Amino acid sequence: MKKIRRALLFVHYFVGIGALFGGGGAILDPSGETLGIAANETLKYAPFDDFLIPGLFLFGVLGLGNMIGALICHFKKDYWVYVSGGLGGILSMWIIIQCYMLRAIYMLHIIFFVIGIIQGVLALAILYRQQRFPFNRLYKYIE
Template structure:
């Protein structure tokens, strides 16, 4: 499989997941809609509710990955850099989230691996001369 095909699949999965997760956090900043207490989960972080993290998740990670998917379809010459930056952002997002929540669960590990894979495929894409 070519790197661009793998990146497109990752952009779809991460983009859609982040849009839904971000929207849930925006619509219910207290976390009650998803069964999480914001005051308890965020007691060690800089936020009192999930609104700001939800906006970041929706706009930067969600719309960013959907935008990267669109640019990949049009074979943008900067695609490798766009995808690589989004991979770094996703990995940093997971690290910061684990630090702020003082917990690591299976989804954190899965999405960190997806972010690392996004970075790897971006490097591979940048080296492919026929893209």
């Protein structure tokens, strides 16, 4: 279980640092020109005219969220597994919504979608081993 927690810590830092830089770049230059992305062309199917709102979400929820999640995971608070699983779910949903809005799928989308799924599955594995909710309820019905 220690290896799984370390893997989740690594994922939190990896996603968090990447999201802080990506979201920060989008906040500082919502037009996307600095990043080499034309907002008007890239976001033509999205409800946004520029990258400010996606940048705020990326920076705040996925960046700061994963950095805080790493601290919670590191100090083994009672709810750390739920935080890890929840952030994995949010990352996966973010990627799905992003691909829908962009009407495109790139290799980074696939990589981060898989990372989000792995984050969620690792959290479920720990909950299963510790027989914590929801698995503690399932054991009652199985036995």
